Amino acid sequence: CPILVPILGDQLTRDLASLRGRTKDDTIILMMEVWDEATYVKHHKQKIALIFSAMRHFAEELRDAGWAVDYTKLTDDENAHSFTGEVARAAERHKPRAIHVVEAGEWRVQQSIEEWPDKFDCEVEIFSDDRFISSIAEFRDWAEGRKTLRMENFYQEMRKKTGLLMEDGKPIGGKWNYDKENREPPKKDMDAPERPKPEPDDITREVIDLVRDKFGDHFGDLDNFHWPVTREEAEDAADAFFAERLPDFGTYQDAMVHGQDDLFHSMLSTSINIGLLDPMELCKRAQLAYDDSTAPLNAVEGFIRQIIGWREYVRGFYWYHMPDLESANALNAQRGLPDFYWTGETDMRCMADCIRSTKENAHAHHIQRLMVLGNFALLAGINPREVQDWYLVVYADAYDWVELPNVAAMILYADGGKLATKPYAASGNYINKMSDYCKECAYSPSKKTGEGACPFNPLYWHFMDRHRDRLESNHRIGRIYSNWDRMDEEKRQDYLDSAEAFLNTLKPAGKS
Ligand code: FAD
Ligand code: DLZ
Numbered sequence: 333c334p335i336l337v338p339i340l341g342d343q344l345t346r347d348l349a350s351l352r353g354r355t356k357d358d359t360i361i362l363m364m365e366v367w368d369e370a371t372y373v374k375h376h377k378q379k380i381a382l383i384f385s386a387m388r389h390f391a392e393e394l395r396d397a398g399w400a401v402d403y404t405k406l407t408d409d410e411n412a413h414s415f416t417g418e419v420a421r422a423a424e425r426h427k428p429r430a431i432h433v434v435e436a437g438e439w440r441v442q443q444s445i446e447e448w449p450d451k452f453d454c455e456v457e458i459f460s461d462d463r464f465i466s467s468i469a470e471f472r473d474w475a476e477g478r479k480t481l482r483m484e485n486f487y488q489e490m491r492k493k494t495g496l497l498m499e500d501g502k503p504i505g506g507k508w509n510y511d512k513e514n515r516e517p518p519k520k521d522m523d524a525p526e527r528p529k530p531e532p533d534d535i536t537r538e539v540i541d542l543v544r545d546k547f548g549d550h551f552g553d554l555d556n557f558h559w560p561v562t563r564e565e566a567e568d569a570a571d572a573f574f575a576e577r578l579p580d581f582g583t584y585q586d587a588m589v590h591g592q593d594d595l596f597h598s599m600l601s602t603s604i605n606i607g608l609l610d611p612m613e614l615c616k617r618a619q620l621a622y623d624d625s626t627a628p629l630n631a632v633e634g635f636i637r638q639i640i641g642w643r644e645y646v647r648g649f650y651w652y653h654m655p656d657l658e659s660a661n662a663l664n665a666q667r668g669l670p671d672f673y674w675t676g677e678t679d680m681r682c683m684a685d686c687i688r689s690t691k692e693n694a695h696a697h698h699i700q701r702l703m704v705l706g707n708f709a710l711l712a713g714i715n716p717r718e719v720q721d722w723y724l725v726v727y728a729d730a731y732d733w734v735e736l737p738n739v740a741a742m743i744l745y746a747d748g749g750k751l752a753t754k755p756y757a758a759s760g761n762y763i764n765k766m767s768d769y770c771k772e773c774a775y776s777p778s779k780k781t782g783e784g785a786c787p788f789n790p791l792y793w794h795f796m797d798r799h800r801d802r803l804e805s806n807h808r809i810g811r812i813y814s815n816w817d818r819m820d821e822e823k824r825q826d827y828l829d830s831a832e833a834f835l836n837t838l839k840p841a842g843k844s
């Protein structure tokens with residue numbers, strides 16, 4: 333009897349713990365396109381096309397290498413349309429002596445995998461996902477007993493563990509973090525080199541047709557599908573990033589330019605998250621660029637921090653706080669998600685551009701997700717569940733384990749400050765400084781209240797005022813209230829009235 337190895341759509345690497353040490357003659361690999369996964373939220377069309385195409389390419393790669401792959405397509409007649417249902421059918425067919433599976437990225441899926449030992453007649457072994465540098469248990473050990481879970485402390489542990497950018501036990505350059513050198517606004521007429529955009533091959537074109545046919549009512553465009561779907565394409569994308577964009581990645585990490593969707597970002601998250609690229613390998617390549625003097629320290633450290641710092645940290649944070657994180661709403665935000673998050677139809681030029689990119693590319697870069705789209709949702713008091721669902725739907729790199737901590741904890745402060753020391757709240761001034769959005773906007777960032785004022789300005793004070801009880805004692809934000817108190821009563825009322833007037837214009841999605 334063989335061993336059955338189910339491989340999920342975000343586990344597409346031959347270096348998977350469940351495959352390591354297995355022999356080809358007594359292993360059946362199972363891959364499953366299932367309706368449950370494609371519809372638990374109405375994912376952006378490009379995300380479904382990416383996963384299905386990458387899965388089909390990976391199955392081909394495995395077969396070419398001599399592995400036996402049992403692959404269920406979405407349209408197969410007998411498809412049970414759930415992971416558990418498909419594993420049950422495969423167990424009937426192959427009568428395995430054991431099932432070996434790597435733990436799921438998402439809590440929702442892991443719950444069902446944990447039922448398999450009781451459901452199936454054979455042994456079920458669940459492997460830790462060692463594509464991550466820190467295991468779930470390691471993060472828990474680190475977190476247990478700490479008053480605060482700060483990314484920076486965790487990141488330093490990861491630097492020591494990996495030895496990245498370390499010399500004699502100390503950080504290269506003398507500092508752990510060059511964040512202050514990662515905040516330059518865009519230069520005038522800044523133009524980043526274009527990333528390689530792989531053209532869809534026959535497999536991808538077939539999948540795109542399938543997605544058009546079965547998921548036509550999902551959000552997002554398909555015409556612009558250019559994500560890497562094979563290891564080779566993903567490696568080409570990484571090569572281009574290291575050669576052309578890494579040197580400026582650090583300096584312009586927080587910059588935003590209208591119509592320039594990638595800037596100096598790596599655009600590698602979709603490939604890393606599904607297993608086409610190994611995060612540790614990417615970090616080693618970044619360090620090599622520093623060693624060879626082809627990229628400066630602020631760029632290399634910035635990139636490594638995003639991966640072994642933020643990416644690992646949010647994953648540990650997710651497992652440490654699930655399932656409570658999903659329903660957290662510390663600020664009691666109850667407003668419905670405005671319809672323009674889906675249509676992009678708003679006079680706020682920053683929001684419209686970020687939503688356009690989201691729709692066209694299933695992508696927006698970090699600072700757009702955080703300081704434009706996220707900042708607006710925070711200030712306007714949008715219900716976390718609706719914001720979480722939106723982010724999970726619209727991005728091709730979105731999985732609950734990475735989306736949820738970023739949305740609930742980082743942008744919405746819904747966890748009450750376990751992740752962030754203060755809410756990432758900002759007025760129009762920040763967006764104006766870090767982008768070229770404002771100069772052609774219908775609103776003015778320098779106008780504070782009334783007609784034509786940038787909505788972020790009154791919304792900022794409305795947010796601060798309504799959460800005063802909670803935030804005033806926060807030493808990183810509390811002093812804001814002395815500015816507020818110094819304003820005369822009329823000015824303060826102006827801010828609050830302007831914000832209310834704007835909030836009253838918002839139409840929740842699904843309502844006309
Ligand atoms: P780069 O800017 O080139 O960064 C390099 C890599 O660092 C990324 O590929 C990613 O793997 C990692 N990284 C950077 N920031 C983060 C972070 N905050 N959390 C985890 N990893 C990070 N990333 C996702 O992969 N999936 C998501 O669903 C997701 N949702 C987000 C939601 C919000 C509200 C915010 C603020 C951020 C979210 N991120 C998410 C993080 C980040 O925005 C994306 O990883 C990044 O934009 C992907 O583009 P890139 O590969 O060009 O990243
Ligand atoms: C996102 C996704 C989609 C759209 N479809 C599938 C699928 O049909 N089969 C599959 O194996 N994986 C899919 N995925 C990715 C899974 O949702 C992902 O593996 C889980 O989130 C892991 O917890």
Ligand code: SF4
Nearest residue numbers: 680682763770773786
């Ligand atoms: Fe956005 Fe305000 Fe600037 Fe317009 S003025 S682009 S709404 S920050």
